[in-house]
Amino acid sequence: MGSSCRSCRWLRLFVVVLLLGFLVCTSFCRAQDDSEPDDEITAVYIVTLKQAPSVHRFAQELRRGNKNHGFHKQNGTSGRLSRLNNPRNVSISHPRSGYNISRVHDSILRRAFKGEKYLKLYSYHYLINGFSVFVTPQQAEKLSRRREVANVVSDFSVRTATTHTPQFLGLPQGAWIQEGGYETAGEGVVIGFIDTGIDPTHPSFADDASEHSYPVPSHFSGICEVTRDFPSGSCNRKLIGARHFAASAITRGIFNSSQDYASPFDGDGHGSHTASVAAGNHGIPVVVTGHHFGNASGMAPRSHIAVYKALYKSFGGFAADVVAAIDQAAQDGVDIISLSITPNRRPPGIATFFNPIDMALLSAAKAGIFVVQAAGNTGPSPKSMSSFSPWIFTVGAASHDRIYTNSIILGNSLTISGVGLAPGTDKMYTLISALHALNNNTTTTDDMYVGECQDSSNFNQDLVQGNLLICSYSIRFVLGLSTIKQAFETAKNLSAAGIVFYMDPFVIGFQLNPTPMKMPGIIIPSPDDSKILLQYYNSSLERDEVTKKIIKFGAVACILGGLKANFSNSAPKIMYYSARGPDPEDSFLDDADIMKPNLVAPGNSIWAAWSSLGTDSVEFQGESFAMMSGTSMAAPHIAGLAALIKQKFPSFSPSAIASALSTSATLYDKNGGPIMAQRAYAKPDENQSPATPFDMGSGFVNATASLDPGLVFDASKS
Ligand SMILES: *[C@@H]1O[C@H](CO)[C@@H](O)[C@H](O)[C@H]1NC(C)=O
Ligand SMILES: *[C@@H]1O[C@H](CO)[C@@H](O)[C@H](O)[C@H]1NC(C)=O
Numbered sequence: 082m083g084s085s086c087r088s089c090r091w092l093r094l095f096v097v098v099l100l101l102g103f104l105v106c107t108s109f110c111r112a113q114d115d116s117e118p119d120d121e122i123t124a125v126y127i128v129t130l131k132q133a134p135s136v137h138r139f140a141q142e143l144r145r146g147n148k149n150h151g152f153h154k155q156n157g158t159s160g161r162l163s164r165l166n167n168p169r170n171v172s173i174s175h176p177r178s179g180y181n182i183s184r185v186h187d188s189i190l191r192r193a194f195k196g197e198k199y200l201k202l203y204s205y206h207y208l209i210n211g212f213s214v215f216v217t218p219q220q221a222e223k224l225s226r227r228r229e230v231a232n233v234v235s236d237f238s239v240r241t242a243t244t245h246t247p248q249f250l251g252l253p254q255g256a257w258i259q260e261g262g263y264e265t266a267g268e269g270v271v272i273g274f275i276d277t278g279i280d281p282t283h284p285s286f287a288d289d290a291s292e293h294s295y296p297v298p299s300h301f302s303g304i305c306e307v308t309r310d311f312p313s314g315s316c317n318r319k320l321i322g323a324r325h326f327a328a329s330a331i332t333r334g335i336f337n338s339s340q341d342y343a344s345p346f347d348g349d350g351h352g353s354h355t356a357s358v359a360a361g362n363h364g365i366p367v368v369v370t371g372h373h374f375g376n377a378s379g380m381a382p383r384s385h386i387a388v389y390k391a392l393y394k395s396f397g398g399f400a401a402d403v404v405a406a407i408d409q410a411a412q413d414g415v416d417i418i419s420l421s422i423t424p425n426r427r428p429p430g431i432a433t434f435f436n437p438i439d440m441a442l443l444s445a446a447k448a449g450i451f452v453v454q455a456a457g458n459t460g461p462s463p464k465s466m467s468s469f470s471p472w473i474f475t476v477g478a479a480s481h482d483r484i485y486t487n488s489i490i491l492g493n494s495l496t497i498s499g500v501g502l503a504p505g506t507d508k509m510y511t512l513i514s515a516l517h518a519l520n521n522n523t524t525t526t527d528d529m530y531v532g533e534c535q536d537s538s539n540f541n542q543d544l545v546q547g548n549l550l551i552c553s554y555s556i557r558f559v560l561g562l563s564t565i566k567q568a569f570e571t572a573k574n575l576s577a578a579g580i581v582f583y584m585d586p587f588v589i590g591f592q593l594n595p596t597p598m599k600m601p602g603i604i605i606p607s608p609d610d611s612k613i614l615l616q617y618y619n620s621s622l623e624r625d626e627v628t629k630k631i632i633k634f635g636a637v638a639c640i641l642g643g644l645k646a647n648f649s650n651s652a653p654k655i656m657y658y659s660a661r662g663p664d665p666e667d668s669f670l671d672d673a674d675i676m677k678p679n680l681v682a683p684g685n686s687i688w689a690a691w692s693s694l695g696t697d698s699v700e701f702q703g704e705s706f707a708m709m710s711g712t713s714m715a716a717p718h719i720a721g722l723a724a725l726i727k728q729k730f731p732s733f734s735p736s737a738i739a740s741a742l743s744t745s746a747t748l749y750d751k752n753g754g755p756i757m758a759q760r761a762y763a764k765p766d767e768n769q770s771p772a773t774p775f776d777m778g779s780g781f782v783n784a785t786a787s788l789d790p791g792l793v794f795d796a797s798k799s
């Protein structure tokens with residue numbers, strides 16, 4: 082990538098960051114390779130054929146033939162094709178004609194191209210009958226004119242969009258009890274994750290060592306890849322399937338095996354996080370920077386995990402790979418598919434949902450799989466929705482009642498609040514600005530960003546030692562150019578007592594997520610409060626009358642510490658970044674006739690598992706848990722709850738599960754008032770009003786009530 086491109090990428094990042102704030106950005110900083118194919122350039126196309134895919138040909142055959150097999154509607158059966166018969170046999174080689182769909186695709190390509198060069202990446206046969214192929218635009222055009230072909234779409238890019246949430250959702254006293262306790266909650270149900278993979282060594286995904294029998298569900302037939310990064314033994318009775326799909330990325334030449342891992346291993350962190358939110362083991366201690374933040378549990382801690390990695394740290398992902406992942410998940414017999422990913426932009430085509438991913442998901446839903454997708458972090462404006470189709474259950478992000486706040490008390494008795502998962506100080510300490518503690522050989526003209534405290538060799542240890550260092554926090558931290566971790570290393574090298582970060586006035590107020598800190602520390606997110614701190618500091622300096630040199634640093638402060646959670650936050654509240662409905666472009670003439678999102682769930686400041694080699698967040702690198710925010714975190718909450726519903730009512734169809742979740746949702750926050758929606762990224766709590774269905778769909782999920790839904794609307798008719 083050339084340097085001019087790199088600078089435009091930074092500019093783009095910069096704009097995005099200004100608009101969207103902190104972790105939201107981590108999802109946006111991916112997948113730049115989204116350009117429309119140029120005339121001369123070979124590109125990946127996804128081709129769908131007119132003939133039905135395996136799963137539906139099989140269903141048609143069933144309906145024609147043995148009625149007693151009970152497709153969909155018989156009681157006592159699961160509504161899930163794969164429970165009844167093993168459709169794998171059908172998909173790979175059709176029982177009647179015995180043909181191999183992959184060979185049929187090859188034959189179509191051979192006939193279409195007669196000796197021309199092309200590269201087939203995947204044959205899709207289970208949910209959609211089609212393939213992806215690397216060809217020129219002229220060749221794509223040639224394919225689209227063929228009789229067997231339904232459509233040809235150019236491949237497009239996609240991106241990735243707890244300790245306490247089980248309690249906030251009332252699971253221990255509610256839903257889990259109905260399932261026989263957390264020891265069995267979700268057992269027998271398989272959730273498939275289309276994400277960045279998984280860290281199989283994480284305790285959240287360890288096998289259950291207890292004597293309980295915990296069989297791999299017999300309707301699941303997936304496999305685990307074995308590679309150097311994902312050795313034999315990585316899978317167990319909790320993590321029962323793991324594969325990766327990267328042909329499109331590899332063909333484009335952007336796959337970087339040293340950070341993307343050609344295996345199901347999660348080099349990012351996002352996939353381990355989302356999988357543990359839905360299905361992580363119960364009672365796993367969350368220890369980050371040496372502090373214990375409580376114990377984590379997935380929503381359905383005994384459900385099984387099948388991983389279909391199709392997203393990657395360095396570039397995001399592509400539809401051709403995602404469709405292959407979804408096709409495989411369905412064929413393997415997952416009960417639920419959880420997608421914490423959305424297209425980077427509206428997919429090509431006349432309506433948002435006529436794209437290969439959504440068509441594959443339609444087929445999955447028809448085959449009885451409940452599909453959950455994150456709404457996207459593209460809010461808060463109307464029609465900012467990134468999840469489109471009526472057959473997908475779309476989840477927006479809300480806050481929950483746990484917040485971590487921190488504060489600093491100044492020597493003049495003013496208290497300023499801030500964020501930081503940090504211990505407090507034992508007493509008042511002298512404050513010293515980094516800019517007043519430079520070595521003789523360092524100036525701000527040498528290093529404009531020296532105030533961000535990234536290198537201890539810039540500072541005079543004699544001045545800093547035993548004092549609280551004041552450092553500046555700028556957009557560079559959001560971009561990962563400076564890090565909190567590095568600043569604390571500086572403080573440690575200089576034997577400082579802690580760090581107070583003030584907000585660079587250039588940064589327009591955005592929401593900061595709590596960041597773990599090894600030593601006493603706080604970030605003051607408000608520019609106004611930052612000014613108050615600096616004024617107090619400045620006015621307490623004593624300078625030499627003549628030389629104007631500082632002779633005494635008079636300001637003192639203590640940090641109270643932010644390791645303890647406060648559960649009195651008014652919640653839930655729809656987060657500003659949660660994408661809003663309605664679906665922007667869902668028909669030829671009129672828009673706005675599809676209700677989106679369907680529901681909201683906790684998505685803000687969610688603690689969950691982190692990959693040991695996850696690099697998506699610099700601040701959590703090397704930690705085994707991370708606190709993340711986004712609709713990516715909301716969707717797996719619903720995937721886990723859907724597993725509980727599926728366990729209790731095995732015969733529920735996807736739309737019955739959707740109905741159970743929707744009709745039982747709540748419209749009130751925990752104080753009994755209407756659920757509020759943040760409507761601006763800057764000062765979101767000052768720009769809020771009662772949420773509408775376009776902010777939260779049917780409302781905030783009520784886990785207990787969804788397991789006792791009373792009436793369910795089963796809209797599934799094929
Ligand atoms: C189906 O449900 C009905 C009513 O709930 C019941 O009478 C019948 O025995 C069930 N059939 C099977 C095959 O379970
Ligand atoms: C599917 O194939 C497997 C092995 O290839 C076989 O054991 C099984 O009986 C087949 N199932 C059906 C329903 O034909």
Ligand SMILES: *[C@@H]1O[C@H](CO)[C@@H](O)[C@H](O)[C@H]1NC(C)=O
Nearest residue numbers: 173174181182183184185187
């Ligand atoms: C179908 O054909 C493909 C390509 O020729 C081959 O790789 C695959 O193993 C075949 N599958 C079966 C079940 O024969």
Ligand SMILES: *[C@@H]1O[C@H](CO)[C@@H](O)[C@H](O)[C@H]1NC(C)=O
Nearest residue numbers: 082336337338339340341395
């Ligand atoms: C691949 O990733 C490694 C490690 O992050 C990096 O050093 C290298 O420059 C990357 N290669 C390319 C071609 O981007």
Ligand SMILES: *[C@@H]1O[C@H](CO)[C@@H](O)[C@H](O)[C@H]1NC(C)=O
Nearest residue numbers: 363364365366367375376377
């Ligand atoms: C958290 O887990 C640890 C170890 O599994 C256990 O000793 C402790 O009691 C748990 N704490 C809570 C609050 O559940």
Ligand SMILES: *[C@@H]1O[C@H](CO)[C@@H](O)[C@H](O)[C@H]1NC(C)=O
Nearest residue numbers: 519520521522540541542543
């Ligand atoms: C910096 O320079 C001044 C004189 O110019 C000297 O007194 C002081 O000791 C020097 N400080 C350091 C840390 O080198």
Ligand SMILES: *[C@@H]1O[C@H](CO)[C@@H](O)[C@H](O)[C@H]1NC(C)=O
Nearest residue numbers: 520521522523537538539540
């Ligand atoms: C400045 O001086 C300090 C100590 O005198 C030294 O450790 C540091 O490396 C020097 N920095 C530069 C940029 O020369």
Ligand SMILES: *[C@@H]1O[C@H](CO)[C@@H](O)[C@H](O)[C@H]1NC(C)=O
Nearest residue numbers: 535536537538567570571574
């Ligand atoms: C802290 O000190 C170590 C050892 O001198 C050094 O390698 C490291 O770069 C320093 N860290 C920072 C952030 O200055």
Ligand SMILES: *[C@@H]1O[C@H](CO)[C@@H](O)[C@H](O)[C@H]1NC(C)=O
Nearest residue numbers: 615616617618619620621622
């Ligand atoms: C710091 O205080 C002095 C007087 O005490 C004042 O003249 C100066 O403008 C102040 N500087 C800032 C940046 O507030």
Ligand SMILES: *[C@@H]1O[C@H](CO)[C@@H](O)[C@H](O)[C@H]1NC(C)=O
Nearest residue numbers: 484486646647648649650651
């Ligand atoms: C918890 O938060 C509430 C509301 O923000 C605040 O009023 C209260 O003082 C906090 N409690 C503690 C112990 O910090």
Ligand SMILES: *[C@@H]1O[C@H](CO)[C@@H](O)[C@H](O)[C@H]1NC(C)=O
Nearest residue numbers: 746747748749783784785786
């Ligand atoms: C959730 O549902 C349960 C059971 O129906 C009910 O008792 C509870 O009040 C509901 N919670 C909210 C917040 O509406």
